[in-house]
Amino acid sequence: ETVMTQFPATLSVSPGERATLSCRASQTVDNNLAWYQQKPGQAPRLLINGASTRIGGTPARFSGSGSGTDFTLTISSLQSEDFAVYYCQQYINWPRTFGQGTKVEIK
Amino acid sequence: VQLVESGGGLVQPGGSLRLSCDASEYSFSTNWMAWVRQAPGKGLQWVANINEDGSEKYYVDSVRGRFTISRDNAKNSLSLQMNSLRGEDTAVYYCVTGAWSYGYWGQGTPVTVSS
Numbered sequence: 001e002t003v004m005t006q007f008p009a010t011l012s013v014s015p016g017e018r019a020t021l022s023c024r025a026s027q028t029v030d031n032n033l034a035w036y037q038q039k040p041g042q043a044p045r046l047l048i049n050g051a052s053t054r055i056g057g058t059p060a061r062f063s064g065s066g067s068g069t070d071f072t073l074t075i076s077s078l079q080s081e082d083f084a085v086y087y088c089q090q091y092i093n094w095p096r097t098f099g100q101g102t103k104v105e106i107k
Numbered sequence: 108v109q110l111v112e113s114g115g116g117l118v119q120p121g122g123s124l125r126l127s128c129d130a131s132e133y134s135f136s137t138n139w140m141a142w143v144r145q146a147p148g149k150g151l152q153w154v155a156n157i158n159e160d161g162s163e164k165y166y167v168d169s170v171r172g173r174f175t176i177s178r179d180n181a182k183n184s185l186s187l188q189m190n191s192l193r194g195e196d197t198a199v200y201y202c203v204t205g206a207w208s209y210g211y212w213g214q215g216t217p218v219t220v221s222s
Contacts, residue, residue, distance in 0.1 A: 034208035036151075043201055043215055044151065049208035087151055091207040095167045096141075096153040 002027055002090050006099035012107040019075040021102045023088035028068045032092035035064055035073045038101075039084045047086075048073070078104070108133040108211045110202045115216030122192050122220070128185040128202030128213055136180035139206035142187050144198035145215070152198075155187065156206050169195070192220045 003026040013019045023033070031051040036044040046055050048064040051071055061076040075082055083106055088099040110133075114126040126142070142154040155176040156165045164176055175188040185202055199215040 032207065036209075038151075043212035044209075045212070046208055046210050055210070089151070089153075089208070094156075094165045096156070098151040098153065100150045 001095055002029060002093060002097050004088055004090055004097050004099035006086075006088055006102045008102060009100070010103045010105060012105050013078050014107045015080060016077050017107075019078055019082075019104055021073040021075075021086055021104070023066075023071040023073070023099050025069045025071075025090055029090040029092040031067050032090055033064075033066070033071050034089045034091065035062075036087045036089065037082075037084045038087065044087065075104070108204070110204070110211060110213035112200065112202045112213045112216035115200065115218045117219045117221065118192055119222050120193060120220055123188070123190045124192065124218060126187040126189065126200055126202075126216055126218070130183045130185065130202075130204075133183070133204065133211070135178075135183040138204055140176075140178060140185045141203045141205065141209060142176060142185075143201045143203050143209065143212075144196075144218075145201070146195075146198045149198075154200070157185070158206070189218070192218075194220050196220050 005024045033051045035048040038044040047058045052064040063074045065072050085101045085103045087101050109131045112128045141156040157176045173191045177186045197220050199217050201215045202213040203209040204211040
């Protein structure tokens with residue numbers, strides 16, 4: 001099983017600032033990585049797949065990078081609606097596995 | 108795309124429950140489908156996946172042999188039969204589309220396993 005580790009667990013950021021979230025895989029996943037956003041009481045929403053491809057409707061302030069085992073989700077200028085929990089997920093092998101999440105909170 | 112889950116509820120340990128997901132405005136029969144769950148206050152856990160015609164199925168180890176994923180393409184419906192339920196199966200269960208990244212999610216149906 002590929003273990004996905006996200007850090008930090010919580011990120012405190014002021015609106016307008018940049019947020020950098022990290023995700024590490026226990027073995028290479030090439031670029032088979034997705035990022036999701038989940039707000040309280042809502043289902044997750046797919047933001048990025050292929051490590052760096054924004055899904056239609058994902059704002060341009062969200063960018064993904066990385067390949068192999070180390071990945072980053074960057075939110076260039078946090079808006080109020082971006083405060084949420086973010087999950088990474090690998091889909092190179094079974095079982096599909098998610099990271100434990102990073103909570104982005106208002107500083 | 109609309110995915111509407113149903114069938115969740117309270118069940119005793121060792122009991123069974125069948126979840127359903129009705130899909131609309133979606134090319135159901137030509138796409139993989141899956142179930143993903145989220146325990147209270149916890150992260151996401153992939154549970155099972157099924158291919159377009161139901162001939163391929165994958166499960167997380169913790170549910171293999173107890174849960175069965177299935178689909179009825181004529182009815183645009185996905186199911187999860189859950190047997191021998193345990194306390195650790197308590198979660199919100201989401202019906203999702205895909206097998207790689209998961210593009211569309213239902214609103215989830217809660218399952219509570221408790222005596």
